[in-house]
Amino acid sequence: MTKDLLIRNVRPLGGAPTDLFICNGRFAEGSTEHEEMRVLDAAGQIALPGLVEAHTHLDKTLIGMGWYRNEVGPTRNDRILADRKAKRALGIDARRQSARQIMQTLRFGVTHIRTHVDVDTEIGIANVNGLVATRDTFSGLVDVEIVAFPQSGMLVREGTLALMEEALKAGADIVGGIDPASIDRDPVRHLDAIFALADRYGKPIDIHLHEPGELGAFCLDLIVERTRTHALEGRVMVSHAYCLGMVEARRQAALIDALAASRIAIMTVGSPSAPVLPLRLLRQAGVVVASGSDGIQGTWEPWGSGDMLERAKFLAQRNGMTADSDLEATIDVCTFGGAAGIGLADYGLSQGCHGDLVLVGAETVAEAVALTPQNRTVIRGGRILVRDGLPSEDLPHVA
Amino acid sequence: MTKDLLIRNVRPLGGAPTDLFICNGRFAEGSTEHEEMRVLDAAGQIALPGLVEAHTHLDKTLIGMGWYRNEVGPTRNDRILADRKAKRALGIDARRQSARQIMQTLRFGVTHIRTHVDVDTEIGIANVNGLVATRDTFSGLVDVEIVAFPQSGMLVREGTLALMEEALKAGADIVGGIDPASIDRDPVRHLDAIFALADRYGKPIDIHLHEPGELGAFCLDLIVERTRTHALEGRVMVSHAYCLGMVEARRQAALIDALAASRIAIMTVGSPSAPVLPLRLLRQAGVVVASGSDGIQGTWEPWGSGDMLERAKFLAQRNGMTADSDLEATIDVCTFGGAAGIGLADYGLSQGCHGDLVLVGAETVAEAVALTPQNRTVIRGGRILVRDGLPSEDLPHVA
Numbered sequence: 155m156t157k158d159l160l161i162r163n164v165r166p167l168g169g170a171p172t173d174l175f176i177c178n179g180r181f182a183e184g185s186t187e188h189e190e191m192r193v194l195d196a197a198g199q200i201a202l203p204g205l206v207e208a209h210t211h212l213d214k215t216l217i218g219m220g221w222y223r224n225e226v227g228p229t230r231n232d233r234i235l236a237d238r239k240a241k242r243a244l245g246i247d248a249r250r251q252s253a254r255q256i257m258q259t260l261r262f263g264v265t266h267i268r269t270h271v272d273v274d275t276e277i278g279i280a281n282v283n284g285l286v287a288t289r290d291t292f293s294g295l296v297d298v299e300i301v302a303f304p305q306s307g308m309l310v311r312e313g314t315l316a317l318m319e320e321a322l323k324a325g326a327d328i329v330g331g332i333d334p335a336s337i338d339r340d341p342v343r344h345l346d347a348i349f350a351l352a353d354r355y356g357k358p359i360d361i362h363l364h365e366p367g368e369l370g371a372f373c374l375d376l377i378v379e380r381t382r383t384h385a386l387e388g389r390v391m392v393s394h395a396y397c398l399g400m401v402e403a404r405r406q407a408a409l410i411d412a413l414a415a416s417r418i419a420i421m422t423v424g425s426p427s428a429p430v431l432p433l434r435l436l437r438q439a440g441v442v443v444a445s446g447s448d449g450i451q452g453t454w455e456p457w458g459s460g461d462m463l464e465r466a467k468f469l470a471q472r473n474g475m476t477a478d479s480d481l482e483a484t485i486d487v488c489t490f491g492g493a494a495g496i497g498l499a500d501y502g503l504s505q506g507c508h509g510d511l512v513l514v515g516a517e518t519v520a521e522a523v524a525l526t527p528q529n530r531t532v533i534r535g536g537r538i539l540v541r542d543g544l545p546s547e548d549l550p551h552v553a
Numbered sequence: 554m555t556k557d558l559l560i561r562n563v564r565p566l567g568g569a570p571t572d573l574f575i576c577n578g579r580f581a582e583g584s585t586e587h588e589e590m591r592v593l594d595a596a597g598q599i600a601l602p603g604l605v606e607a608h609t610h611l612d613k614t615l616i617g618m619g620w621y622r623n624e625v626g627p628t629r630n631d632r633i634l635a636d637r638k639a640k641r642a643l644g645i646d647a648r649r650q651s652a653r654q655i656m657q658t659l660r661f662g663v664t665h666i667r668t669h670v671d672v673d674t675e676i677g678i679a680n681v682n683g684l685v686a687t688r689d690t691f692s693g694l695v696d697v698e699i700v701a702f703p704q705s706g707m708l709v710r711e712g713t714l715a716l717m718e719e720a721l722k723a724g725a726d727i728v729g730g731i732d733p734a735s736i737d738r739d740p741v742r743h744l745d746a747i748f749a750l751a752d753r754y755g756k757p758i759d760i761h762l763h764e765p766g767e768l769g770a771f772c773l774d775l776i777v778e779r780t781r782t783h784a785l786e787g788r789v790m791v792s793h794a795y796c797l798g799m800v801e802a803r804r805q806a807a808l809i810d811a812l813a814a815s816r817i818a819i820m821t822v823g824s825p826s827a828p829v830l831p832l833r834l835l836r837q838a839g840v841v842v843a844s845g846s847d848g849i850q851g852t853w854e855p856w857g858s859g860d861m862l863e864r865a866k867f868l869a870q871r872n873g874m875t876a877d878s879d880l881e882a883t884i885d886v887c888t889f890g891g892a893a894g895i896g897l898a899d900y901g902l903s904q905g906c907h908g909d910l911v912l913v914g915a916e917t918v919a920e921a922v923a924l925t926p927q928n929r930t931v932i933r934g935g936r937i938l939v940r941d942g943l944p945s946e947d948l949p950h951v952a
Contacts, residue, residue: 221916224876426825427873455875456923457866467856474826476854477623517620524855 157192159509159536160185164196166503168519171198176509176536183505194538196513196531200522202485203502204265204510204534205462206492209360209393209421209446212252212269212288212298213281217451219244219251224456230337230364233454234306240453241277248284253552255450256288256296259460260549261540263512263532265296268360268446268496270303270330270393271321275313279321286325291550295534299496301360303330307337309344322355331361334373341373349380358389358497360421363397366429370397374409381416391444391495393421398436399429406432414439419495423448423465424472433473437483437491444495445469445487462488463514466523478520485523509536556591558908558935563595565902567918570597575908575935582904593937595912595930599921601884602901603664603909603933604861605891608759608792608820608845611651611668611687611697612680616850618643618650623855629736629763632853633705639852640676647683652951654849655687655695658859659948660939662911662931664695667759667845667895669702669729669792670720674712678720685724690949694933698895700759702729706736708743721754730760733772740772748779757788757896759820762796765828769796773808780815790843790894792820797835798828805831813838818894822847822864823871832872836882843894844868844886861887862913865922877919884922908935 161174175185187193214237216222222244226236240246248271256267271281282302289298302321308314308331322329329351334344345361352359365373374397381390398409398420410432413420419442422431436443445465450458466484475481493501500507513531516522529543539546560573574581586592613636615621621643625635639645647670655666670680681701688697701720707713707730721728730747733740751758764772773796780789797808797819809831812819818841821830835842844864849857865883874880892900899906912930915921928942938945 221920223917224919225878226876228873424825426823426867426870427829430826451923456877456880456919457870468825471825471856474627477625478855479624481855518622520623520855521620524850 156535156537157190158185159533159538160187160191160193161201162193162195163198164201164513165198166201168200174201174503174511176533179535180500180509181503181505181507199513199515199531200519201503201511201513202263202522203489203493204512204532205263205488206444206496206498207259207264207267207446207460207462208444208492208495209423209448210255210267210269210460211271211449211452212255212267213248213271213285214246214449214452214454215251215255216244216246216453217251217254217258219246222453222456224453226453237453238274238276238306248281249287250553252285252288253291253550255460256292256298257545257549257552260296260532261530261543261545262459262461262463263514263530264460264462265510265532265534266493266496266498267296268299268301268328270301270360270362271326272305273302273314273317273321274304274306275311275317279317279324282321282324282326295539295549299328300326301328301330302326303362304332307332308347309338309340315347318351322351322357327357329355329357329359331359333362333365334376335369336365341376345376345380349384349386352386353384358391359386360391360393362393363395365397367397367400370395371401371405371409375412378412378416378418381418388417389497391419391421394428395420395422395431396429399431406435410435410439410441413441417442419444421446421495422469424469426472430472433469442491442494443487444492461526462492463522464526467526470523478518481520481523485519510534555934555936556589558932558937559586559590559592560600561592561594562597563600563912564597565600567599573600573902573910575932578934579899579908580902580904580906598912598914598930599918600902600910600912601662601921602888602892603911603931604662604887605843605895605897606658606663606666606845606859606861607843607891607894608822608847609654609666609668609859610848610851611654611666612647612670612684613645613848613851613853614650614654615643615645615852616650616653616657618645621852621855623852625852636852637673637675637705647680648686649952651684651687652690652949654859655691655697656944656948656951659695659931660929660942660944661858661860661862662913662929663859663861664909664931664933665892665895665897666695667698667700667727669700669759669761670725671704672701672713672716672720673703673705674710674716678716678723681720681723681725694938694948698727699725700727700729701725702761703731706731707746708737708739714746717750721750721756726756728754728756728758730758732761732764733775734768735764740775744775744779748783748785751785752783757790758785759790759792761792762794764796766796766799769794770800770804770808774811777811777815777817780817787816788896790818790820793827794819794821794830795828798830805834809834809838809840812840816841818843820845820894821868823868825871829871832868841890841893842886843891860925861891862921863925866925869922877917880919880922884918909933
């Protein structure tokens with residue numbers, strides 16, 4: 155049983171110094187110290203709610219596996235092929251690798267993760283099984299949502315749809331999809347199949363949509379239509395959605411309105427080499443915007459730390475934002491936006507919310523985003539998991 | 554007098570382990586150990602030549618001055634105004650601030666810096682004088698090239714041109730310029746004035762060119778014409794040059810050819826929110842491409858470390874490059890490209906070159922770029938300035 159925790163001299167979201175009290179795992183009204191309570195002096199650090207990683211690929215990171223020499227071609231299909239080949243050639247153990255990434259990002263304060271996990275006719279649902287095991291390992295420490303993800307295509311690779319169903323039975327939480335036109339070659343059938351799965355298993359949906367320009371916008375139209383027909387408002391996320399940054403302004407505005415009306419969330423990583431999404435317009439229209447690291451240190455991209463505070467900086471940089479108020483908006487995307495996008499309940503620093511937070515040494519939230527200070531303290535349900543950058547010794551042992 | 558230095562078990566540019574010998578400040582043929590020689594075991598680390606910062610603003614960083622609340626508007630003119638206002642309001646001491654940034658980036662291995670330094674009718678040449686003092690302080694440790702930079706405009710602000718001349722007399726090494734059309738309102742007269750200064754003082758030129766699309770391309774034409782007329786081939790750099798990433802392909806190709814023919818170097822920081830330059834095409838055509846951090850932690854941008862190894866990563870990311878060979882190309886931009894761009898002689902790890910290098914713990918050069926390992930060792934002319942991330946105690950004291 156985790157003791158109650160009193161955090162003294164802490165600045166929630168960069169505000170005035172105060173105390174935070176976590177009782178039975180949730181923020182509660184201030185309490186006087188008593189013997190059964192732990193007390194932590196935050197020394198004026200800023201408290202942010204636990205950072206939300208809304209889009210990564212825990213089963214693909216090569217952290218700790220030595221350098222992978224990347225000689226992969228430039229197209230998405232080149233990369234999918236290299237990825238599938240590497241799984242076999244390198245023997246990537248999804249269970250071990252996902253645990254490694256979780257431990258790495260926990261030190262940054264990432265307490266909630268949505269991960270896409272490959273399902274294909276070569277690996278089957280082995281990676282989903284690996285992730286289910288990792289999810290159990292970190293139960294109560296870091297929450298993991300598993301998206302069954304047909305990375306190599308679904309309809310174009312016979313047998314994949316059946317595997318998607320198997321993955322959901324095996325414990326995947328969300329139905330994934332990918333480029334209904336350019337990869338799966340039949341946007342209507344791809345989306346119909348995914349929405350049917352979501353219906354049958356009562357699951358939310360999260361679709362990778364890289365399709366460019368009007369092709370992507372058309373797919374987005376199809377997704378909006380189906381979200382309404384299936385009454386899945388508030389349960390669908392579209393990841394990347396580059397088309398939103400590629401179509402002309404009036405079309406863009408109409409798409410944003412449609413997303414807002416059907417409560418479809420958008421996930422953007424703010425990639426420096428992909429089209430930039432209209433972050434400000436999306437948020438102004440009330441669209442939930444979440445963010446993520448995408449794959450880190452894998453065959454797709456050799457870099458990446460998984461730090462969602464750094465991600466807030468990247469989002470600001472990609473959008474040409476430098477004002478403090480904008481940096482506050484991008485960290486909102488990486489906390490509250492992510493929480494809303496992946497459907498977390500009772501998230502935040504208010505009374506009654508889960509007692510999850512990260513302490514960061516900075517004068518303001520904007521400074522935290524700009525300079526991403528390290529040596530953070532991470533608390534989950536009142537339990538101190540990382541203190542000044544050092545993980546607690548009773549965390550799961552990760553090979 | 555710096556002792557000779559033998560570096561054992563080191564991998565130049567990621568190659569096979571070998572020894573490097575620095576005698577009288579330069580790389581020399583291998584030597585046997587003797588009493589008057591220092592020996593350093595590099596433990597298989599990679600050696601890169603000292604990193605080259607080809608474009609920064611040392612006089613503007615706010616490192617160590619507390620958080621600056623950025624409420625600046627989005628246009629370049631908003632930013633120029635805020636910048637000029639902050640100089641007075643915050644009392645930014647160019648000498649102290651430049652020393653702080655130099656010390657910060659020396660730990661990353663940055664041994665050569667070209668800095669633009671504001672010259673305007675409010676600050677006069679005070680910042681140039683500050684930088685001259687800092688340049689002296691770091692003489693033999695970190696080389697600093699000073700560009701007299703009319704940040705607030707030159708012809709549009711009466712008296713600035715005379716101050717530019719004063720700055721050159723006071724020790725500035727290079728004639729700067731900025732947006733001849735959109736800021737200085739008269740591209741031909743602006744460029745004529747700058748090239749005349751360069752002629753009169755026998756100095757190279759480095760022009761900030763943010764002008765977009767065909768306007769920028771026209772200014773680039775004017776620069777090319779004057780570079781030829783004034784026989785300044787190999788002595789002109791154009792910084793940013795966003796237009797190169799904005800015009801249609803045939804126009805782009807013609808501009809690239811003209812740059813190559815007149816040996817004009819291009820400096821790009823790979824900004825995530827500005828147009829991306831055709832890095833591969835430029836280098837293939839033989840155009841010298843250098844890179845820099847631009848301003849770090851100032852009123853323009855709240856972030857930035859000044860690490861030119863990290864900059865190589867940013868360049869790759871902005872260009873959508875992930876292959877090892879591409880990462881090797883971007884670190885080449887941040888070393889040899891920078892050296893060629895800012896005119897360094899005898900640069901590199903070959904015999905006869907200055908004994909300047911940085912040791913990085915990585916398996917390959919691509920890994921070094923992707924993961925930017927810290928705790929580097931930095932050597933200048935055979936003298937160890939930073940060892941495993943710790944600066945030597947006999948470096949200049951910086952307040």
